[in-house]
Amino acid sequence: LALAERYLDVAVEAFAAVGDETGRNSARSLQALCQLQQGNHAAAAATFAALIEASAALGDRYLEVRAWHNLGFTHLLRQELPAAADAYNRCVALARQYGDHQAVGAALADLGALTGQQGDLLGAQAHYQQALQIAREQGDQLVMAMTLSNLGNVTLDLGLFEEADNYLEQALAISQANGILRTQGSVKIHQARLALLAGNLDQALATAQQALQIARDVADISYEVEALILLGRAALAGEMADATAHFTAARTLAQQYDLPALAAEALAGEAAADQACKHDQATHLTSQAN
Template sequence: VYDALGNRTKALDYYNQALEIARQVGDRSGEAATLNNIGAVYYALGNQTEALNYYNQALPITQEVGDRSGEAATLHNIGAVYNDLGNRTEALNYYNQALPIMGEVGSRSGEASTLNNIGLVYYSLGNRTQAFKYFNQALPIRREVGDRSGEARTLSNMGLVYRDTNQPDKAITYFEDSLNILLELRSELQKEFRETFLETNRGAAVALVDLLIDQNQPQRAFVWANRVTTYELADYNRLIGVRVANPEAQAALDDWNEQSQQLQALRQQLQDNFSTALVDQMRDLEAQVNQQAETLANTYPEVAELFEIQPEDLSQLQTILPPGNRCLTTRSPHKYPKRSQHDRPLSPQPRQSQR
């Protein structure tokens, strides 16, 4: 979980604790899975040498214990390292070893991931036809298994192929479909993880904004450049009268609304009958209401989502910006590199814990 949220230090801390225990109790399958996951963290950190070191420790153990699923995942991950190192031949070698094992063990999600990454190798080699063929095989499987994050990555990769083959309208559609899924996934995250999530999955945003500018669609580029940025709006009026699906969050919102109504009543009293005591009381309650709103946003993803920029906010913002500045954004996505979207390394589960 910490790895997926981008907190690599905590991820390594927990994996290293797990690895020590797995070795103490002689859990070879669990040891291999944890070695694989440590490799995945180093892969995410860009340390391919360490990633390969851990994957190469994991692979013979998976083969020793007959863990075909773990073997396939590790082969896949070694392929990803070689691809990042620019050794496309070795990358295809390991991916093509992993793919039939994925089919053998019924790992549809792993199969889709491997197909996606084989497509990326061909994309890197400039073979757009072969790349699209593999992406097109991966996409329906990702939808079948409900892998929304993987679906977003494959859609983005297909958008790159359409962009590179001079089909901008199709590319824009695929990039937008990818980003809509990512924004949906962000809506499920607590506030502290939202920005990291978007930065980790920013490739489609960069490619889309660039393409829209190239296609002379600055207003559409403006909307997307802002939608894929996390904001911290202080407009607590957004919480007034709102309804959410989570009963616990709704109870907290109801309590906040009650406090907010008391604050409004105090403000009205001040207008009718000013006193220093009432001012102090109002300021205390105002601070309490604001802190409560901040706590709600930090605790409940559905509340944090209320404070994100919406299309209607952008329409209003565009009306007050000078005409020459209507494509500006507070945080330009262009500082992030444009690149195809590899799948994260696969994380096999120890055999005895499978259900």
């Protein structure tokens, strides 16, 4: 990614030198995505913001809509929720204005994730249902699979286990049929959480391991962190010694890649695992003394 970004730097300069603003903006868009993948979220946000202004000046509505979407996603990763909501809503409004239904559906799906993080599970569910309807109308298998996965997750949060399992199975079938590996990882994360909540520790561990492998295969750091946290939780529930190691690995990655919410979640898991370890040690010493 670092090498790709250097090549893109050269491309941006070359397009600028010949006055090709469209080519320059396309290269900058890829540059911002590289920054995002490397965890340099502040730089990515600045690049996407500059792209919005530049694409609007050129009348490039396609790029402008996607820059707003990517800016929203960047703010969401940084837990800057009001800024994320503003960017997504602008994306939806602009995409609707120009008849870009695919972009509307994708932005509504991310608005569902944001609304869920704010604690409004029913609002999140409504956004996902809208996104799913648009994806089905457009035949967009990618958004359809991802939205079904997210619907499974929010339905799980609502305590509707059977309905959640149904959504997740649909998402897995679509993503496998279309080779959408990243969404398969998302589904596996939610399925591992479902298994953990249902008390199926062996299934939770196995599914979280599958999610971890997929996350590493597609180089998705946020999914990797989530899978490690789930492995830690399952290990903690099963009183296994490696719980702390999973949480520590998750926290380290989350801090390295500027994922504050996941870092806090992993840190809380570390503390719980350490406390459980100390309790076990105290119990063992008491048993020996007796």
